[in-house]
Amino acid sequence: MIMSHYLNEINRIKHCCFNNERQIQTVLEARNYITNHFDEELKLDQLSTLQLSSKFHLLRLFKRYYGITPKQYQTEKRLERSKQLLKAGTAVAETCYEVGFESPASFCTLFKARFGCSPSAFQKIAIFTKSKNI
């Protein structure tokens, strides 16, 4: 394989930014944990104990490697799942609690800020589109 400019760059960036595989594994495990428990309360203390790292260190590492905080990642996962539930016809309040939000009002605010429409408007459009395609 010829060493292209891009391959050289990959190796350079890998060496300067991603050379600590142990750190990377710690963050990957934290992310996997949140992915699998996004509907639960996020306890960074507990997570950092599991990863043998301090809460603030883990927070810094997560932000450094993913560009967002664990809390933001959890919210993304919750909103992503809420769209699937709404599309399947689950009521807005039920969806809110199912994905782990505590208040339908804050869920609606977050949803609207992220997707530009309320959960009920999203659901109406999704169901209308589905019935039109049948």
Added chain:
Amino acid sequence: MKVHVLSIPVQNQQQALQFYTEKLGFIKKIDITLTESNRWLTIVSKEEPDGTEILLEPSPNHFEPAKAYQQALFKAGIPYTQFLVDDILKEVERLQDLGVEFSVPPSDMGMVSIAVFNDTCGNNIQLVQMRS
């Protein structure tokens, strides 16, 4: 404002359509003949048929700077477009079995794994998988 269409410059639209549909698994969305050598030809991901369309754009044949830019990127091995996959090893194996050539083998790069292949239309394309 929404992202509706993004372009990939290709040297031969028909060859590109075959590669992107038959090998990569995309589906044709719009195909309108504009001139003898120019079609408005878009494809979409099978997994997201209502998602962003990719225009297979014959600009390298009609605009010299586009041709020079595409050639320079290709020569340097730089991919300008990325596609997300669930299992990069499986996808690379599937594509290699179809004769697709890779310039970067599956490699871990921080929080992702990447691989780069030649789309036979003048471009390097990068596959990306989120590591777990």
